[in-house]
Amino acid sequence: MNSNKYLPFLVCGFGAAVLTTVPYIKSFTCCLIVPAAAFGALYLNLRVNNISTPIDIKKAILYGFLTGLTAAFFSSAFEILITYITHTNDFVESLPQTESLMRSLELGSLLDQTMGLLNNMSKDILATGFSLLYAFTITFSNLIIDSIFGIIGGVIGMSVINKRT
Amino acid sequence: MNNLFRHIIPHFLLLRIIFFLLILIWVFGFSLPFFIPIDQQTIILYQFFHKIYSGVCHQLEYKSISVFGYYFHVCARCSGIYIGAFIGSIISLFYLKQKHLKIKYFYIAAFPIIIDVLFQSLNISEYIKLSAFLTGIIFGFTVFIFFISAIENYFIVHKTNYSLNEFK
Numbered sequence: 205m206n207s208n209k210y211l212p213f214l215v216c217g218f219g220a221a222v223l224t225t226v227p228y229i230k231s232f233t234c235c236l237i238v239p240a241a242a243f244g245a246l247y248l249n250l251r252v253n254n255i256s257t258p259i260d261i262k263k264a265i266l267y268g269f270l271t272g273l274t275a276a277f278f279s280s281a282f283e284i285l286i287t288y289i290t291h292t293n294d295f296v297e298s299l300p301q302t303e304s305l306m307r308s309l310e311l312g313s314l315l316d317q318t319m320g321l322l323n324n325m326s327k328d329i330l331a332t333g334f335s336l337l338y339a340f341t342i343t344f345s346n347l348i349i350d351s352i353f354g355i356i357g358g359v360i361g362m363s364v365i366n367k368r369t
Numbered sequence: 370m371n372n373l374f375r376h377i378i379p380h381f382l383l384l385r386i387i388f389f390l391l392i393l394i395w396v397f398g399f400s401l402p403f404f405i406p407i408d409q410q411t412i413i414l415y416q417f418f419h420k421i422y423s424g425v426c427h428q429l430e431y432k433s434i435s436v437f438g439y440y441f442h443v444c445a446r447c448s449g450i451y452i453g454a455f456i457g458s459i460i461s462l463f464y465l466k467q468k469h470l471k472i473k474y475f476y477i478a479a480f481p482i483i484i485d486v487l488f489q490s491l492n493i494s495e496y497i498k499l500s501a502f503l504t505g506i507i508f509g510f511t512v513f514i515f516f517i518s519a520i521e522n523y524f525i526v527h528k529t530n531y532s533l534n535e536f537k
Binding site: 227235261315318322341342345346349350353356359360362363364367368 | 412416420421423424425426427443447450471472475512515516518519520522523
């Protein structure tokens with residue numbers, strides 16, 4: 205088994221996950237982290253495996269997708285782990301503000317149901333550091349969004365790298 | 370060659386319409402408060418979209434565009450990137466001719482956004498929403514054109530064995 209094939213997207217996906225966990229960096233780079241990681245994975249693949257032929261779009265999409273999946277997996281894991289250790293996170297801290305904003309809009313009974321659900325998640329996190337619903341939500345949304353952004357980054361990366369080489 | 374071009378055009382148009390619709394949905398999602406005011410029926414939708422977009426943006430309010438007192442689900446820079454891509458997708462529907470874009474355009478488009486990010490990171494300048502938005506639009510527009518050109522290039526080269534240069 206050639207491990208060099210898997211290293212680029214694992215390294216870049218992991219790097220992207222670390223960067224998304226650092227609030228200061230995330231506030232500057234935002235939605236560009238995962239596409240940039242996919243770009244990096246393709247470039248790293250060329251360098252590590254000494255490939256000189258143009259990158260195929262299927263490979264670019266696959267690498268982008270796998271980088272996105274890796275980033276989503278690790279970023280969700282980091283978020284869950286940090287929440288478990290600290291017993292708090294952005295969601296818990298911003299919930300009172302969200303609730304007061306929503307209450308000011310006088311939305312009626314549906315708001316109570318929604319806030320009830322969110323409050324239960326918040327209570328679980330504050331008490332045990334873990335909420336299954338919260339963990340599922342962030343993992344699911346990260347997997348979908350990061351893989352899409354990874355594919356976009358992979359295709360753009362392929363276009364740029366092929367033109368350069 | 371003309372027959373080939375006529376044969377390929379509908380496929381490209383379909384592809385571009387699909388991308389246009391996907392970006393339209395994405396742009397509609399983050400600018401939802403602008404189109405649908407928050408009320409009893411839309412509150413869950415609002416929360417859901419806010420959570421979805423939290424994966425791709427920090428959603429800091431002081432960096433986000435607000436309309437009618439409600440903030441977009443993404444910051445000004447991300448809004449610019451997506452709206453730039455959206456503008457690109459609209460233009461691509463009317464301008465079907467293939468272009469073999471040079472790599473320097475990508476770097477030129479990326480330069481303002483990099484400078485803007487660097488200046489703020491190094492505290493040389495404050496965060497200006499308009500600047501973030503405009504640099505985002507330039508970058509998003511160019512990235513979309515590169516993206517669509519890369520995919521269409523693949524279909525032309527691999528499915529028809531013709532090079533893009535032959536369309537020039």
